[in-house]
Amino acid sequence: MKKITLILFLLMLSAVSGFTQTIQSPSGNFSLSFKLSEAGEPVYQLSYKSKAVIKESKMGFEIKNQPALLKGFIILETNNSEKNETWNPVWGEVKTIRNQYKELAVTLQQIATIEPTSTTVANTDVFNSSNDASAKVPKVTRKITIRFRLFDDGLGFRYEFPEQSELKYFTVAEEKTEFNLTGDHKTFWIPGDYDTNEYAYNTTKLSEIDASIGKKATEIAVRALFADHAAQTPLMMKSGDGLYINIHEAALVNYPAMYLMVNRQTFGLTTHLAPNAVGNAAFLQTPAKTPWRTIIISDKATDILASKTILNLNEPTKIKDTSWIKPQKMIGVWWEMHVGKATWNYSDTNNVILTNTDWKSLKPNGKHGANTANVKRYVDFASKNGIDGVLVEGWNVGWEDWFGNWKEEVFDFVTPYPDFDVKELQNYAAQKKVKLIMHHETSGSASNYERRLDEAFRFMKANGYDAVKTGYVGKIVPRGEYHDGQMMVNHYIHVTETAADYKIMIDAHEPVRPTGLQRTFPNWLASEAARGNEFNAWSVGNPPEHETILPFTRLMGGPMDYTPGIFEVKMNRYDANKKEQVHTTLAKQLALYVTMYSPLQMAADLPENYEKRSDAFQFIRDVAVDWDDTRILEAEPGDYLTIARKAKSKDEWFVGAITDENSRMANISLDFLMPNSQYVATIYADAKDSNWQNNPTAYEIKSYLVNNQTALKIALANGGGAAVSIKAASGDDLKKLKNY
């Protein structure tokens, strides 16, 4: 890394406001400027291809019981540097990732008058030579560093608080980072909410963002809307002149999640942080840093999806031996509960107490899904079909009244229901070479989970489990905390790090939305943290465009356990009175295994539904979960998406193409195939008369010989999609199959 220290020069200029630092991205596409305003406010501005995308925007913080860190700064030091390196993720969409950027780090100093504050914490009752007397200083001198990294697809910046004598322990009351946009962009958004990301997406002008729409979303378990003009990140926008702009954050550690408050007149966005139980945002100790704020921009939508900037801004893996981390497919005793065939709970009583109830004496309701025989059925199916794992939900006591009571002690994570034989299933699964996957629903009670975590993980390892799906459906305990606050952000990481100590992989449901931490903690295979396929089973569901928006929003931060692969699309197959349905065709469900990236993919439907359509299920058997390469072929948020991916260490490709409620033709040039080689492409497409509403399960499967000159054209039905597997052609294939 090249460092050019300009201290002396800059100290001379430090009192001169308006002096602007500018850097260009490696390709020159982007230009980032930084200056201090006349009032000493930090201000940045970002241009793409010589046009402002972020107008002059202020930066800084409100600090509890201290003057704000917003103005009155001088520049102490400026450092320019650059990096160009490659690295290999433990698993991912590509084998090798380039990390190339130009960096500008500006260290600012502010001298402010501090008024003495009364505080509950008075003197210590003990003699301690290291006590801090700084609270009585009438003037306080504080430093922050703002570090910008300018990539060829956008910008990341963060605030750093160096170790310093007059800023040691402090509480961020609010972050005031602005993103002042240049127009009233088309925006794909969900309401700002401290507790959930499970809203359906809205597509409106920026000025039309109205989070109060979230009040109607009663299908979501726990909501904490906080302002009308607030949106979650990742926020995806498209400008009138065709620029795609994505704002999110990277490496959210020891800090609350960030929301964007919308000024509907100026099109300015300002950060807001999730509060803790007493209304503060972040408790920090210097040296400290915020997460990176990311702005990814391109005039091509496909570039947004190909961006690795959020991953590049995360720290390398902290896990030294990663050999035990395995991308995988799973099925689960799960969807049958969502469709109402079975229950999580063993009994229908509803007033149990974890530590007092005699679980063996409860009267079974006869519908408990996680019983030994039923789990064996799933194990058999997994074994027969090359599925790695079987998730079992509802195996442990506590489901009788787990939801909505804000109880602290709901589950103990180690006591099975009487009809779930842990040891027998361990042996059975081992014989069948299938791994059982543990489930730890916390009901939102993180304090209870942390207390029992070690015992729970020891129980898992003693019984052959290597992966756990965690769940946070409920208001958080410690009461007053939110899913997105600093304490819970640290909780998810604590669980993940502890899991790594036990060589356990994590699939977190209802956590804060991801920010690329899977690079640092590659045992964190996936998260939900958005509106998953399950909503289609029992609510208004997810509109056909939903899966064309998620990759531009939620998945910018990391893999999603969306649970695709629903073949029995209409819920009236289970109960004639039900009107719910999955809002896609069956072929689109297959395409999602490619378009919705995750190293942990569920084949979410019931074994019997797959057995009925074993030909279509072949794609799920075949599709990879880890990749050497990924090509975003076509993309428009809210409309369509076509992605091709090369399986890890194999000359096999898989393509997924999806559309929204409108039918369209997917154009798929196979120029990524090896030259002079013949392949078989098996196309799983919507049937001609298929559409998501009336005929969702009609599909056609055809195989052709293809090569790198081939361009597939596949018709996608309304709400439809197509999946293609491409493998090297055998001699037999060459004889039997026609060219495309």
Next chain:
Amino acid sequence: MKKITLILFLLMLSAVSGFTQTIQSPSGNFSLSFKLSEAGEPVYQLSYKSKAVIKESKMGFEIKNQPALLKGFIILETNNSEKNETWNPVWGEVKTIRNQYKELAVTLQQIATIEPTSTTVANTDVFNSSNDASAKVPKVTRKITIRFRLFDDGLGFRYEFPEQSELKYFTVAEEKTEFNLTGDHKTFWIPGDYDTNEYAYNTTKLSEIDASIGKKATEIAVRALFADHAAQTPLMMKSGDGLYINIHEAALVNYPAMYLMVNRQTFGLTTHLAPNAVGNAAFLQTPAKTPWRTIIISDKATDILASKTILNLNEPTKIKDTSWIKPQKMIGVWWEMHVGKATWNYSDTNNVILTNTDWKSLKPNGKHGANTANVKRYVDFASKNGIDGVLVEGWNVGWEDWFGNWKEEVFDFVTPYPDFDVKELQNYAAQKKVKLIMHHETSGSASNYERRLDEAFRFMKANGYDAVKTGYVGKIVPRGEYHDGQMMVNHYIHVTETAADYKIMIDAHEPVRPTGLQRTFPNWLASEAARGNEFNAWSVGNPPEHETILPFTRLMGGPMDYTPGIFEVKMNRYDANKKEQVHTTLAKQLALYVTMYSPLQMAADLPENYEKRSDAFQFIRDVAVDWDDTRILEAEPGDYLTIARKAKSKDEWFVGAITDENSRMANISLDFLMPNSQYVATIYADAKDSNWQNNPTAYEIKSYLVNNQTALKIALANGGGAAVSIKAASGDDLKKLKNY
């Protein structure tokens, strides 16, 4: 237990307000009446020797998002019963405890209109057949049972919420139990505070209680005063006609601590509960019960101290094998930090981060107390003097900035400082037959402690530790919680129960004040939870009367680790500039081993100070820590106290007599000794010219022959005291010693 069910009879009377139920205590001294007012309010009244002590007082609750449970009740059922049994504590002041009471249990029903409330918790995102739809019922029928137990020294009562369909999960917003007193009693009180019991006691009229005095107590680490006219319990009062009245609670489990709000006009007290982070008091699920509210009354002060009512109202031990629980004496690397000779912290840096700091590279400050050589010195002293344990504070990393920063991760409880050799000390202590006692300061971060608790206890057992002193000096994390709230109440019990699983004994500092739970969890040997001797080392200290009040207040709930035995009374012996001193004579420090009951007693001063006065230290070597019998001989709160105790399974007695700032004569009849036996009484008394201010360390030690006809008269200096050990006389004694 005799049960007389009066259902039919009472149902007939249920609409008749004013119908009064009355029970008498076994001896007939007490009379308790209960009725419903015209508005259907529960009302109780308590008389002693035919005179009202508690006038008619209302009872009930405010419930969050529901109608209050205060009025509109009818009586559903009344049950009378009685009990007379004895039981043996695992350890205690006496060998056998009688539990004798008359009981009245009244079950009340209320039918109230409930208005629908909006709530953040909406529908579940899952199908669950057991969901509760009761929230939409326009009328709600709820039952509570009020259970009174009337003993011969007072009353206990609690509220029970039976399991019922329309009251399952609910939140107590406030408890409204009244204690309407008959006059403006003399009261011994400390301010109501959610976080601390470390105030010095005030003695005023009830109407003069003004908790705002607590604002000046800057020597206390963390304070959370909440109202001007609020006091902590145990609250000790004395009426104008000489009645002693003590109000406290028993068996505080899964509920917040109770405070008393004082109406200075009517002399009425009303309960207030410690809130949680979002302002609620208790989250309950039926069946549920509150702690017992206790009122102990006598016309003799000694009866108050002899009462076992609070213990009787607690549940029997939950620990089956108690053989590993051992009352004991300890010394500790501790006082030398309080007097400024040593530090808890290893280094004088003050910006460490638990998980990042390289502790081995820190520059030692040269004053670190918990170093291997120094600990060995304490082990040697303990071994030589028959002291069971050596507490070591400051052994583990994190003390550099542990205090006052509201940090979540301060200590990990398993990493020693570089100069503390865990294995070497384990071996050394074992050779010397001394047990090292672990220290776990949490800095108030209960969440961090719970997360690390199992690992910490495993570390203890692996390194030979059987007991731990826990500490909660700091604002609580989860932030917004208080030391006295429901969550922390459950935390202390969780720690104690987990410790029991590991066969570990607990000495909790800065927890909620005890409520007799040592009966249920006898591994919870002691707590601090009051203003300990340590305050004398570095603050205005504890006035001479302090130790005459504590047994009537804080110790009513359970043993206190007061850390008596300070021989070097004046702090100017350590530093000529220091003006602090212990506000007692040396002889009084000895007396405290008897007057201040605890099965865990510290010899708190430094080994070198004991070696200088080895003759006086003999009393500490000799004194027992577990007892067959206890006689409260003389007592007046705020003035004086004389107690005699018989050592467990030995014919040895120990007497302690203390006075306040006034000198007095202690009159000690030895009629408790076995008849026709000769004993040697060794009297450790203040010297003639001794007084706490100017000559605190002058003492006389004399031995006499005594028997059960002897009456000792011992002069106690201003702020003084006396200690007496009484053992069977040997043939040699009979020859050498004179009769008293």
